[in-house]
Amino acid sequence: MRVREYRVKPIESLGRGLQVLHVLQEVRSASLHDLHLATGIPKPTLTRILYTAHQHGLVWQRMVDGAFLPSHTQRRLEPDDDAWLVEIASPVLDDLSRRLQWPSVLAVPRLDYMETLETNSSRTYFDALPPRPRGFRVNMLGSASGRAYLAFCSRQEFDAVIARLRHKEGAAHGLASDDEALRRLVQSTRERGYGIRAPDFGGDYSRPRSEVDDGRESIAMPVRPQERVVATINLTWRRQVMSTTGMVQRHLGDLRAAVAAVEERARAAGLGG
Structure with missing residues (x-):
């Protein structure tokens, strides 16, 4: 599907947020440092993105190792996925x-x-x-x-x-x-x-x-x-x-x-x- 051209500026902060979500979908779990290396986004900005995404039920953080993961509502579950x-x-x-x-x-x-x-x-x-x-x-x-x-x-x-x-x-x-x-x-x-x-x-x-x-x-x-x-x-x-x-x-x-x-x-x- 092709989106028509609009004379507007893209929302850069939204783009960074979507980039983070895309990385999490691909790797399934990642630390803050992992996400920094994968996206190049500064860690303070990443923290704000992840906190906002968590508030909207898009990501969550595991206690045992501090890793961030996409919510089960945002991805397809595999048969043996815990x-x-x-x-x-x-x-x-x-x-x-x-x-x-x-x-x-x-x-x-x-x-x-x-x-x-x-x-x-x-x-x-x-x-x-x-x-x-x-x-x-x-x-x-x-x-x-x-x-x-x-x-x-x-x-x-x-x-x-x-x-x-x-x-x-x-x-x-x-x-x-x-x-x-x-x-x-x-x-x-x-x-x-x-x-x-x-x-x-x-x-x-x-x-x-x-x-x-x-x-x-x-x-x-x-x-x-x-x-x-x-x-x-x-x-x-x-x-x-x-x-x-x-x-x-x-x-x-x-x-x-x-x-x-x-x-x-x-x-x-x-x-x-």
């Missing part, structure tokens, strides 16, 4: 951290492990998680997040994950070969409504708490906009500060409300089915 989930969950996690001051992590199931997508750790006051990159692998059988997923996912998903884990070597996957222990794990987690860490899990993927201990405990709940579990959200804290029972009494309701908010936002956007 960006929409992070975009929807980030403001909920941000609000949760402001109220509780303990960190949370949004994680998604992969073939036989959980992968972290977002965390509000940088916004917490009481305690922050050790720096970990986006995409950090979390043990499925030992972590609260993995156990929450296993307890509430479909039977087909559960069987597929356990079958993969049974072919892996190492004590970290030993539980996968104990059918009775797995049954008790699923039953107790469903009765509670949330997952807790295994007693010997200290945060490391493969080594037990006796070798590596991050000094934490966690609880986690599944995110299910429809019937399928698409993610988990946890709440983690220093073990020396509070017991699991104490955390559940104080803040399980807050975690449950955060999960419900993410589920509602996903349903409203027609996502997560």
Whole structure:
């Protein structure tokens, strides 16, 4: 389509804004420095452009690494694209951290492990998680997040994950070969409504708490906009500060409300089915 010629000057600021949006559409996520290198636009100007675009729902910023991304409403989603989930969950996690001051992590199931997508750790006051990159692998059988997923996912998903884990070597996957222990794990987690860490899990993927201990405990709940579990959200804290029972009494309701908010936002956007 050819636009007729008009005797007017183009809006340079709009042109710069559209240039930034075009770059984000192409690269999918970028830091402020990345955008500066790609466009040549000074960083103060870029900051104003990005803030304005955010105010209009065109871009958003991930907490875990500070990257800017185009809103899911502005692009075509790929079948395995998790960006929409992070975009929807980030403001909920941000609000949760402001109220509780303990960190949370949004994680998604992969073939036989959980992968972290977002965390509000940088916004917490009481305690922050050790720096970990986006995409950090979390043990499925030992972590609260993995156990929450296993307890509430479909039977087909559960069987597929356990079958993969049974072919892996190492004590970290030993539980996968104990059918009775797995049954008790699923039953107790469903009765509670949330997952807790295994007693010997200290945060490391493969080594037990006796070798590596991050000094934490966690609880986690599944995110299910429809019937399928698409993610988990946890709440983690220093073990020396509070017991699991104490955390559940104080803040399980807050975690449950955060999960419900993410589920509602996903349903409203027609996502997560």
